[in-house]
Amino acid sequence: MRTANELVDVVLVFGELRLACHKVILASSSYYFRRMFSGGLRESQSDEVAIKGIDAKTGKLLVKYLYSGKIDITEENAQNLLFASNMLLLDDLKAASEEFLCEHIQPSNCVSLLNLSHLYEIKDLVKRAQQFITDKWAEIS
Structure with a gap:
């Protein structure tokens, strides 16, 4: 319609x-x-x-x-x-977007996703982005 x-x-x-x-x-x-x-x-x-x-x-x-x-x-x-x-x-869409972002953290977007996660208070994304940065620091820096 x-x-x-x-x-x-x-x-x-x-x-x-x-x-x-x-x-x-x-x-x-x-x-x-x-x-x-x-x-x-x-x-x-x-x-x-x-x-x-x-x-x-x-x-x-x-x-x-x-x-x-x-x-x-x-x-x-x-x-x-x-x-x-x-x-x-x-x-529901916000949760799906959050989950997608959590599953697609990469060296090229990890810092921006960490900032975004703080802006929207997405605790799971904060943890995952921080862990990714810690684990991949040599690759990112």
Whole structure:
């Protein structure tokens, strides 16, 4: 129904990308959207909502996830999905992104993942990144 623009009642804007959606689907999938559309906020009356801080590529993945519950987390999108899932209060996606990052620590990303883990208070990633850095110090430095 979304791709056919049937009964859509809101357009989410991610940068230049505009995606027609159903408020009820978004609200049932995310507490963030539930509060936005039912909490008396300006967006509850608007037919267009700009989602700032989330790029078009990530936005497209998120909308697909909100409708299907499925997403392909990759090294290219994991950090963006972590940020977006944290922002949109998507706990399952956040946990999946965290787990993916924990499993994909490399010399090229271990320091940035350690910083990211502190930012989002991801204890498991902190431990794994610190251990990786300790174990691979000669390779990293």
